[in-house]
Amino acid sequence: MRRSSYTFEAVSLLLIVTLCLFILFNKDDAANDLDDSNNQPPIKQSVKLYKSFRMQQSQNLLKTSNETHFWLECEQNTSAANVSGFLTLPRHVQDFLYYRHCRQFPMLLDVPNLCGATPQESTDVFLLLVIKSSPWNYDRREVLRKTWAKDRLQNGVWIRRVFISGTVGVGREKYKLNKLMELENQESEDILQWDFHDTFFNLTLKQILFLDWMQKRCPHARFLLNGDDDIFANTDNMVEYLQGLKDNNGDEHLFVGHLIQYVGPIRESGSKYYVPVQVQESDSYPPYCGGGGFLLSGFTAMTIYKMSHSIPLLPIDDVYMGMCLEKAGLKPVSHFGVRTAGLHVPSETADAYDPCYYREIILVHRFLVHQIYVMWHRIHDPNLTCTSSESSGI
Ligand SMILES: *[C@@H]1O[C@H](CO)[C@@H](O)[C@H](O)[C@H]1NC(C)=O
Numbered sequence: 001m002r003r004s005s006y007t008f009e010a011v012s013l014l015l016i017v018t019l020c021l022f023i024l025f026n027k028d029d030a031a032n033d034l035d036d037s038n039n040q041p042p043i044k045q046s047v048k049l050y051k052s053f054r055m056q057q058s059q060n061l062l063k064t065s066n067e068t069h070f071w072l073e074c075e076q077n078t079s080a081a082n083v084s085g086f087l088t089l090p091r092h093v094q095d096f097l098y099y100r101h102c103r104q105f106p107m108l109l110d111v112p113n114l115c116g117a118t119p120q121e122s123t124d125v126f127l128l129l130v131i132k133s134s135p136w137n138y139d140r141r142e143v144l145r146k147t148w149a150k151d152r153l154q155n156g157v158w159i160r161r162v163f164i165s166g167t168v169g170v171g172r173e174k175y176k177l178n179k180l181m182e183l184e185n186q187e188s189e190d191i192l193q194w195d196f197h198d199t200f201f202n203l204t205l206k207q208i209l210f211l212d213w214m215q216k217r218c219p220h221a222r223f224l225l226n227g228d229d230d231i232f233a234n235t236d237n238m239v240e241y242l243q244g245l246k247d248n249n250g251d252e253h254l255f256v257g258h259l260i261q262y263v264g265p266i267r268e269s270g271s272k273y274y275v276p277v278q279v280q281e282s283d284s285y286p287p288y289c290g291g292g293g294f295l296l297s298g299f300t301a302m303t304i305y306k307m308s309h310s311i312p313l314l315p316i317d318d319v320y321m322g323m324c325l326e327k328a329g330l331k332p333v334s335h336f337g338v339r340t341a342g343l344h345v346p347s348e349t350a351d352a353y354d355p356c357y358y359r360e361i362i363l364v365h366r367f368l369v370h371q372i373y374v375m376w377h378r379i380h381d382p383n384l385t386c387t388s389s390e391s392s393g394i
């Protein structure tokens with residue numbers, strides 16, 4: 001009798017110690033988890049509160065809003081690991097599947113009055129430039145602010161600019177880059193930032209978060225340019241093109257860019273665009289416009305947003321836009337002036353950066369920072385003379 005009671009006590013003690021250790025580790029895990037979601041899957045908790053005071057960047061949240069500072073953190077979908085072949089998938093694809101259902105993240109930086117004091121006033125914004133930019137790309141944002149993405153009155157209508165971003169890095173690095181963004185935003189008031197990892201496979205999430213914001217803050221902007229921060233966009237030409245449309249109110253369908261069709265998911269696991277069957281079974285994509293940059297009307301942006309509610313996220317953001325359009329029965333179309341695949345310069349001896357080629361186009365992909373700066377000034381040089389063969393040769 002006594003013997004078994006000792007055993008009982010010993011076992012109980014062991015259990016208690018184990019439990020304490022478990023709780024201790026679990027607590028550490030939850031704290032680290034805020035900084036690094038690349039860690040092991042967090043231990044499941046029924047309600048995990050996003051405790052902003054734990055994070056050094058909590059000040060952002062406290063400053064931008066006096067509402068609740070607690071967020072329900074989106075739970076990892078552990079059953080995602082049940083799909084066949086899950087363990088053979090690259091890490092970022094596994095990550096995508098774990099968090100595919102998450103569509104809401106805390107906003108770190110906002111510009112509530114970007115389009116006017118009230119959502120109604122957003123009718124005054126003719127062209128909203130929505131530029132995907134990672135926190136690393138400070139130099140690109142700086143040059144865009146001075147060149148094609150300058151906030152301005154162009155041909156009698158307003159152009160406004162906004163950068164959309166997530167977070168990068170972990171720990172101190174993440175903190176420092178968020179601080180940079182905060183300082184930039186204090187000066188330029190042009191950054192929307194949410195607390196999710198700004199990775200290639202999260203670009204669709206970024207688009208959806210933007211559309212969510214637009215619906216609340218800027219629902220009546222007439223037109224949008226949606227693009228990367230390494231494009232050269234001739235926004236003067238863009239305004240001219242949009243003003244020349246039969247419907248230039250933005251309340252009808254418009255979606256133009258570099259049209260891509262009759263393609264499907266890339267199934268080679270080494271590719272940046274690798275989409276395995278576990279992510280999308282179908283072997284075809286709907287028609288879409290290359291994500292480097294495309295133009296759309298406010299009407300179409302809001303339609304895409306509505307459609308997105310019932311379409312599971314796909315990691316390739318431009319294809320996802322095509323899926324939303326297809327669901328709404330709308331079509332993307334091609335515009336000769338959008339060259340996201342680069343510009344074809346007629347002869348090898350010709351200068352690929354001859355400004356004459358760029359006066360006629362509306363958008364070209366892959367420009368370095370200094371090239372954007374120089375080109376913007378050269379195409380505005382009143383003394384620039386181009387022969388017709390140069391400007392029609394594009
Ligand atoms: C916080 O919000 C309440 C109600 O919305 C408002 O009355 C109050 O002035 C706000 N406080 C600050 C410091 O902004």
Ligand SMILES: *[C@@H]1O[C@H](CO)[C@@H](O)[C@H](O)[C@H]1NC(C)=O
Nearest residue numbers: 077078079080081082083084
């Ligand atoms: C996923 O797998 C786990 C363990 O194999 C199992 O307990 C769970 O029921 C599965 N979930 C689904 C949704 O099939």
Ligand SMILES: *[C@@H]1O[C@H](CO)[C@@H](O)[C@H](O)[C@H]1NC(C)=O
Nearest residue numbers: 077078079080081082083101
């Ligand atoms: C989680 O993943 C499983 C397997 O892919 C899927 O069937 C389920 O709908 C997912 N749950 C959520 C909430 O997305």
Ligand SMILES: *[C@@H]1O[C@H](CO)[C@@H](O)[C@H](O)[C@H]1NC(C)=O
Nearest residue numbers: 037095096196197199201202
């Ligand atoms: C997307 O962001 C969420 C939140 O930071 C993160 O948990 C997830 O791993 C990211 N997904 C990918 C594919 O990077």
Ligand SMILES: *[C@@H]1O[C@H](CO)[C@@H](O)[C@H](O)[C@H]1NC(C)=O
Nearest residue numbers: 377378380381382383384385
């Ligand atoms: C354009 O050419 C005129 C005459 O050659 C010159 O005076 C002027 O400074 C030039 N303007 C610019 C911006 O180079």
